[in-house]
Amino acid sequence: QVQLVESGGGLVQPGGSLRISCQASTNIFMFNDMGWYRQAPGNQRELVASINVGGRTDFADSVKDRFTISRDGPSNTVTLQMNTLKSEDTAIYYCYARVLRTHYWGQGTQVTVSS
Numbered sequence: 001q002v003q004l005v006e007s008g009g010g011l012v013q014p015g016g017s018l019r020i021s022c023q024a025s026t027n028i029f030m031f032n033d034m035g036w037y038r039q040a041p042g043n044q045r046e047l048v049a050s051i052n053v054g055g056r057t058d059f060a061d062s063v064k065d066r067f068t069i070s071r072d073g074p075s076n077t078v079t080l081q082m083n084t085l086k087s088e089d090t091a092i093y094y095c096y097a098r099v100l101r102t103h104y105w106g107q108g109t110q111v112t113v114s115s
Contacts, residue, residue, distance in 0.1 A: 014114075022080075066083050
């Protein structure tokens with residue numbers, strides 16, 4: 001069974017930066033893609049950023065030019081660097097990994113942007 005363990009998150013002021021990481025229990029190159037969804041209260045879960053096995057990255061329009069996603073093979077980790085954070089970025093962020101139609105999920109980590 002694949003396990004995804006998230007770390008990071010917390011409280012940050014608007015305009016600040018935060019980094020969240022997701023470590024997989026297996027070789028991340030077995031996944032078609034990995035990345036992050038987020039869900040704010042009352043909202044649907046939305047895809048924030050992803051990186052596929054070939055290294056291509058995709059971002060939601062709302063975070064382009066502010067967020068970056070990277071991976072480290074030896075540690076089986078994917079990291080989301082979030083800069084110039086806004087209050088609307090406040091949400092629970094969920095790491096995911098996909099193999100064909102199967103999604104694996106982390107437990108979620110809270111990101112709160114507030115002064």
